[in-house]
Amino acid sequence: HVYTTALHVLGKAKRPVEALNLFHAMQQEMCLYPDLVAYRSIAVTLGQAGYMKELFDVIDSMRSPPKKFKSGALGKRDLGLEPDIVVYNAVLNACVRRKQWEGAFWVLQQMKEKGVQPSTATYGLVMEVMLACGKYNLVHEFFKKVQKSSIPNALVYKVLVNTFWREGKTEEAVLAVKDMERRGIVGSAALYYDLARCLCTSGRCQEALDLIEKICKVANKPLVVTYTGLIQACLDSGNIQNAVYIFNQMRNFCPPNLVTCNIMLKAYLEHGLFEEANELFNKMLDDGNHISRRSDYKFRVIPDIYTFNTMLDASIAENRWDDFEYVYQKMLRHGFHFNANRHLRMVLDASRAGKGEVLEITWKHLEQEDRIPSPPLVKQRFCMMLEKEDFDSALACITTNSAGESQAFCKSAWLNLFEENAQRFRKDTIMRLMHEVRVLAAQSNSPNPVLQNLLISCSDYNRPRVKVPGFNQT
Structure with missing residues (x-):
């Protein structure tokens, strides 16, 4: 009994591997050998997880227990069992997950x-299996069989509604639900939710919103989840106007959450509505x-890192650098960190x-967090300071942040940097830089390889270049 209860608990927790290990342990001892209840429990768990092979192994062991338990004193208990409807339904569950329509026919046989x-x-x-496999004609055939043998339940109608939705037959889906209600069958929240999304997909948003009341009567999930699902259905069908309509209607009944706002933010941007996205962001x-206080979070939404990154990407795509700077500053002030993999290219661009201020903000942010800037960031700030002829700040960039990056600050790297940014400097800037490097190097007690490489590169860059006819010197 204790082991069977443990199987049930593991199944509820959606931990099929641990449940299967426990089940195998039970099979090793006669006093613990699984009964029908245990077989049902492990079958349901494996079916929900889509573990088809393991489930068939369980069915085989159910019918043919180990030989060591078939004879002698231990053989007094009949261990052989046959799958019942619970086990067969579990196999069908696995077929849904695996999209195995052949398995469904095996079960029926x-x-x-x-x-x-x-x-x-x-x-x-x-x-459900046939729906998952895209065999819509078979869904309708089995629905007719259900009608002949019994009264369809809410699950059956839910599958039928989803089938009509996939087929693009919205009106048929509506009529199916009306038929269900006429029969006195209480629809589930999932059924009405799917019908509402079906209506949204076909542009019948007001009818979808009218279903909210029915959903609320039988739903366990928050209302905001329902509205968000309807918005997503509109967006999946490519209709931003309907999504906006539902989003605005939603605000009259429940506050949107972060997921809803992020979905709408991305939708606005994907449809070229930057100003609307910016308004929502602000x-x-x-x-x-x-x-x-904590209760305020129920009615107000604050941006997360996804929100900020979405707006940063959009600002760059639109070349709206003022907006980029504003969003970037807000991101750091909200406690989110500079991520080199995500933000380095943005800051450099x-x-x-x-927008040199963006780089300066990043630099200060990294200093406060005691983080070492990456070489591209160091070089960009070096050039920016050099452009301002602030030689002290330029050299401070590299003397304090170049340790362990010898390759990034080698002679050829410096020379390439000067050539790529030549248009940013005055004619005598590199010459004056050489002087400042010599002064700084003389003050050091030990040679600095980075400064030495920089000095040599400055000298090479300033060396007169003789043009030889027929030879293209770079």
């Missing part, structure tokens, strides 16, 4: 041979200024576009 009558739930699962920033 086995049930027929063993004299097990399929239930409405069984046919509902068979229909609304989220403003919400952050009005949070003083912004700096080259004239």
Whole structure:
């Protein structure tokens, strides 16, 4: 009993591997050998996880227990069992996950041979398998079988609605639900939710919103999840206007959460509505200024790193560098960190576009966190300071942040940097830099390889270049 309970708990926790290990341990001892309840439990767990092979192994062991338990004193207990409808339904569950329509027919054949009558739930699962495999004609055929043998339940109608949705038959989906209600069958929240999304996909948003009341009567999930799903359905069908309509209607009944806002933010940007996205982003920033206690989070949404990165990407794509600088500053002030993999290229591009303040903000941010800037960041700031003829700051960049990066600051690297940024410097800038490097090197007690490489590169760069006819010197 304890082991069977443990199997059930592991199944509820969706831990099929641990459940299967426990089940195998039970099979090793006669006193613990699984009974029908245990077989049902492990079958349901494996079916929900889509573990088809393991499930068939369990069924084989169910029918043929180990030989060591078949004779002698231990053989007094009949260990051989046959799968019942619970086990067969578990196999169908696995077929849904694995999209194995052949497995569904195997189950029906086995049930027929063993004299097990399929239930409405069984046919509902068979229909789910066919839906998952895209065999819509078979879904309709099995629905007719259900109608002949019993009364379809909410699960069966849910599968039927989803099939009509996939087929683009919205009106048929609506009529199916009306037929269900006429029969007195109580629809599930999932059924009405899927019908509402189906309506959104076909542009019938107001009808979808009218279903919210029905969903609320039987739903366990928060209302915000329902609205967000309807918005996503509109976006999946490519209709941003309907998504905006539902988003605005949503605000009259429940506050959107972070997921909803991020979905809308990305949708605005993907449809070229930067100003609308910016307005939503600023609304989220403003919400952050009005949070003083935990309960405020129920009604206000503050941006996360996904929000900031989305706006940063959009600002760059639109060459809106003022907006980029604003968003980037807000990101750091909200406690999110500079991520070199994500933000380095952005900062460098912004700096080259004239937004040197972005680089300076990043530099200070890294200093506060005691992080060493990457060589590209060091070189960009070096050039920026050199352009301003602030030689002390330029040299400070490399003397304090070049340790362990000898290759990045070798002679050829410096020479390439000068040539790539030549248009940024005055004619005598490199010559004056040479003087400052010599002064700094003389003050050092030990030779600095980076400064030595820089000095040699300055000298090479300033060396007169003789043009030889027919020879292209770079």
